[in-house]
Amino acid sequence: MTPAAFDVAIVGAGIVGAACAAECAQAGMRVVVIERDLVGGGATSAGMGHIVVMDDSEAQFALTRYSQNLWNELSSQFPADVEFERCGTIWVAADDEEMAEVRRKQGFCEARGVPAEILDAKALEEAEPNLRTGLMGGLLVPEDGVVYPPCAARYLLERAKDRGAVVRLGQPAIEANREGPRLRDGTLVPARVTVNAGGASSPSLTPGVEVQKRKGHLVITDRYPRFVHHQLVELGYLKSAHSLTSDSVAFNIQPRRTGQVLIGSSRQYGVDDLKVEPFMLQKMLQRAREYMPGLSRLSAIRAWTGFRPATPDKLPLIGPCPGQEWLYLATGHEGLGITTSLGTAKLLADQLLNRPAQIPVEPYLPARTKQGSTHA
Amino acid sequence: MPETVSLTIDGLQVRVPAGTPVATAILSSGRTSFRRSVRGEPRGPLCGMGICYECRVTVNGQAHLRSCQIPCQDGMDVQTDG
Numbered sequence: 498m499t500p501a502a503f504d505v506a507i508v509g510a511g512i513v514g515a516a517c518a519a520e521c522a523q524a525g526m527r528v529v530v531i532e533r534d535l536v537g538g539g540a541t542s543a544g545m546g547h548i549v550v551m552d553d554s555e556a557q558f559a560l561t562r563y564s565q566n567l568w569n570e571l572s573s574q575f576p577a578d579v580e581f582e583r584c585g586t587i588w589v590a591a592d593d594e595e596m597a598e599v600r601r602k603q604g605f606c607e608a609r610g611v612p613a614e615i616l617d618a619k620a621l622e623e624a625e626p627n628l629r630t631g632l633m634g635g636l637l638v639p640e641d642g643v644v645y646p647p648c649a650a651r652y653l654l655e656r657a658k659d660r661g662a663v664v665r666l667g668q669p670a671i672e673a674n675r676e677g678p679r680l681r682d683g684t685l686v687p688a689r690v691t692v693n694a695g696g697a698s699s700p701s702l703t704p705g706v707e708v709q710k711r712k713g714h715l716v717i718t719d720r721y722p723r724f725v726h727h728q729l730v731e732l733g734y735l736k737s738a739h740s741l742t743s744d745s746v747a748f749n750i751q752p753r754r755t756g757q758v759l760i761g762s763s764r765q766y767g768v769d770d771l772k773v774e775p776f777m778l779q780k781m782l783q784r785a786r787e788y789m790p791g792l793s794r795l796s797a798i799r800a801w802t803g804f805r806p807a808t809p810d811k812l813p814l815i816g817p818c819p820g821q822e823w824l825y826l827a828t829g830h831e832g833l834g835i836t837t838s839l840g841t842a843k844l845l846a847d848q849l850l851n852r853p854a855q856i857p858v859e860p861y862l863p864a865r866t867k868q869g870s871t872h873a
Numbered sequence: 874m875p876e877t878v879s880l881t882i883d884g885l886q887v888r889v890p891a892g893t894p895v896a897t898a899i900l901s902s903g904r905t906s907f908r909r910s911v912r913g914e915p916r917g918p919l920c921g922m923g924i925c926y927e928c929r930v931t932v933n934g935q936a937h938l939r940s941c942q943i944p945c946q947d948g949m950d951v952q953t954d955g
Contacts, residue, residue: 719936720911720936720937721936721937755911794935795937796937
């Protein structure tokens with residue numbers, strides 16, 4: 498191989514790497530993807546695949562909404578196994594404080610052109626009869642949806658391959674420099690730019706990158722069609738998911754096209770081991786039962802875990818590493834990587850090609866971080 | 874005469890000795906396919922001891938119960954999906 502056989506080497510074939518590969522290949526770049534394990538086998542396979550507009554910050558809103566529109570545009574081309582379904586989200590309010598949050602959220606959505614409908618207690622009960630009685634109401638966001646993430650990643654990678662991308666499975670990239678990434682067996686993969694899309698593993702290729710593992714558990718049931726109709730998320734989630742330090746669980750449940758019910762969610766820092774932890778599983782399922790008592794009668798068929806790649810400011814890292822213009826990051830998406838993969842891919846390609854971006858890219862640049870500023 | 878119980882299997886009234894497993898009652902009603910696999914293939918009891926999950930049916934509206942592990946009860950409503 499001659500030097501710089503590739504324009505871009507993407508390390509990691511999770512959904513973010515796969516989306517970046519598809520976008521870069523589509524734009525005419527010569528792309529190679531390096532994956533140490535399976536396509537979509539990391540955080541991608543431990544994500545619920547909830548395509549959701551989030552409003553923690555304007556930057557988070559911009560990237561999630563932009564990405565959601567990209568999912569919708571692409572949806573007509575998905576094979577059936579991507580299981581794209583626009584089921585909508587209902588944010589469930591259990592008390593007056595959470596109902597006030599429903600109203601705030603509705604106003605936020607309305608001001609930004611995102612349809613969102615306030616449900617009172619009765620409307621919530623009609624929409625989801627298996628929720629417990631006594632809840633206050635909720636916010637229905639009908640344009641949210643779900644996908645099956647591993648198959649979505651595979652589809653995106655196939656798109657990339659159709660446009661000439663090369664995929665190298667089975668070895669990690671252990672370092673990267675100006676010439677490109679180097680594989681474990683010493684092979685240099687010559688590329689002008691290396692993109693670290695390694696998710697929770699991205700610090701192993703880019704030491705010092707501010708990405709922490711945040712472990713999550715999931716449980717899936719047997720097939721119970723029509724047990725649940727929308728993705729349901731408790732608004733108490735806002736209190737638990739935002740804690741930067743402590744372990745937490747939240748009621749977060751999803752109907753799959755198969756009729757299965759996918760149950761989340763848990764969040765733990767400082768755990769480096771993927772084993773299923775019974776005490777977390779128990780806490781998570783207990784929380785779910787508090788909202789949906791009927792869950793107790795369903796059979797769970799599998800429980801598993803994964804690591805979200807979390808950043809200190811809850812925004813992903815998309816763009817060049819300060820001081821290393823040949824190294825780009827596309828990582829740190831925490832629990833929103835499935836949704837934001839498509840927007841991330843656009844913003845990455847925009848930067849690589851000096852194209853104008855559809856949304857401001859500054860909030861996601863690695864240069865904003867502590868690590869960025871010390872290197873700058 | 875042993876005590877008997879009466880239940881319905883797919884709407885058909887059957888009477889069986891008390892303590893009969895639901896799987897046995899279904900088999901004696903003439904059915905061998907209890908449910909369909911994800912790909913539509915017929916499935917019925919294989920292990921008979923609660924391990925294989927092949928004999929799942931709906932009992933009193935509750936789906937995916939192992940018919941080999943549940944004794945028949947008076948008034949029980951069993952639905953197969955074979």
